[in-house]
Amino acid sequence: MVSFPMRRDDAAPEENWATTPLVPASSVAGAALAVVIAIMTFLAALTAGFALLLTQASHEWRGQVGVEMTIQIMPRPGRDLDADSRKAVEVAANFAGLSDARPLSKAQSEELLAPWLGAGVDLGQLPVPRLITLRRDDTKPLDEIGLRSALDAALPNANLDNHAVWMQRLTSMADVVVASALGVFALVLTAMGLAVGFATRGAMAGAKEIIQALHYVGAADSFIAAEFQRHFLRLGLRGGLVGGCAATSLFLALGAMSRHWITSAGGEQAEAMFGAFALGWNGIAAIAALSLGVAALTALMSRIIVLRSLRRLD
Secondary structure, X not given: OEOOOOOOOOOOHHHOOOOEOOOOOOOHHHHHHHHHHHHHHHHHHHHHHHHHHHHHHXXXXXXXXXXXXXXXXXXXXXXXXXXXXXXXXXHHHXXXXXXXXXXXXXXXXXXXXXXXXXXXXXXXXXXXXXXXXXXXOOOXXXXXHHHHXXXXXXXXXXXXXXXXXXXXXXXXXHHHXXXXXXXXXXXXXXXXXXXXXXXXXXXXXXXXXXXXXXXXOOOOHHHHHHHHHHHHHHXXXXXXXXXXXXXXXXXXXXXXXXXXXXXXXXXXXXXXXXXXXXXXXXXXXXXXXXXXXXHHHHHHXXXXXHXXXXXXXO
8 A cells, every 4th residue: 555645754655655555456457467377377387287297107117118128039940939938038037136037928929919910910920029028126236238148149039128229219208298398388487477567567557657756755666666566466376376276176187087087098098198197295286386486476577577667767
């Protein structure tokens, strides 16, 4: 609240203004800005939330792929794939750092090709390799070079795959998607900052005479800026709270709905990509911090713009 235009000579300017507010608490422009802030906060929270989900999912992907290795027994004339598979398991069993070595049968190996070739295809005439899945033991180091050498010596048709290529592809894909999400997040915050800047200048234009009078009769620039800062902080808190709550509700709803989607093909793909849409308390806390940060950014930007404008009056 500010006093205008009369003041007592023995009191500070900012302590004696009448009860006319410098920035109206309720206005169409203020309500519109609160809606814009709510929408921008919602979009920013969605972007940050999906980036967080994808980061968590990528850690799970890399963890699952990183603990497994595969031995491929390639078909060759005169070789018995079943005997070669048993031999590969015996070689792997002699190495510490592996907790399990499990050979896949011919039917299981052919089943892995079904998503690409279709179900019911006769693969009897195709050279389908046999696979042995190896699981690492995190408590013991694995001599991978020694394992490769032992397999080469015992089985000329055996190849050891540590899934390094898949790990690199998964990491690259996750990094690109997260970087894109961060770029969208930055654009959303930039758009919100521009909206706050225009709204602040509009509010100052509407109270131009009062601001000039206060400035010329001795009111401190910090006092005038604080009036705008409090006004826009309230708008930022209102919009940030609505947008943050909407984003949190959406993620909670998606998490609940994902339990029913898991039975469908699309649901399985979505779960593989983003997990179970469970942000957890850390994600909810991040959205709450984002909402408060939006309010603080709104207030700070309005203060900076007002102070710069008042300096021009000098």
